[in-house]
Amino acid sequence: MTKTKTDLPEPWLRGTFTDVPAVPRAVLHALQLAKEDLWKWCFSLSDGQLNERPGHNAPVAFYLLHIAGSLDRLLTYAEGATLSEAQLGQLKAEMERPTAKHDKIFANLDDALNRSAQRVAKLASGDLESPRVVGKKKLPTTLGGLLVHIADHTQRHVGQAITTAKLVAKR
Secondary structure, X not given: OOOOHHHOOOHXXXXXXXOOOHXXXXXXXXXXXXXXXXXXXXXXXXXXXXXXXXXXXXXXHHHHHHHHHHHHHHHHHHOOOOOOHXXXXXXXXHHXXXXXXXXXXXXXXHHHHHHHHHHHHHHXXXXXXXXXXXXXXXXXXXXXXXXXXXXXXXXXXXXXXXXHHXXXXXX
């Protein structure tokens, strides 16, 4: 019997990315798991369900847009750069978008996850203790701290998206 994605163990148990050091490898696995879980639980939602706000909570669409945008912003900091005006504008737009269309949001998310994996792979050989700064206040962190936060932040919002998707799919 051929294994389907749901039959496979989680990405971190598949023996992939073995040429990448442990911390960036874990981030790559988190991004892979995010994609698989979001497609499994959210892809079948309609435009209306993606934008529904059960209990006045954020809609699934917000989480999908925020995951894509936050990956770009956090990786910019990990690369030692500051955010551009376009990135700051996108952050503002994430909070203001009243509706999002299914095909566009999943194409955007797919592109963001793929580009993020490429960027993480490029950072993989970096010194995890290299200093980095985050935000307007230039709060201190390290490359390793940012990479771990990228995995954590992504998975946190994946969980919120899935929980919300389950709520709206029941209606």
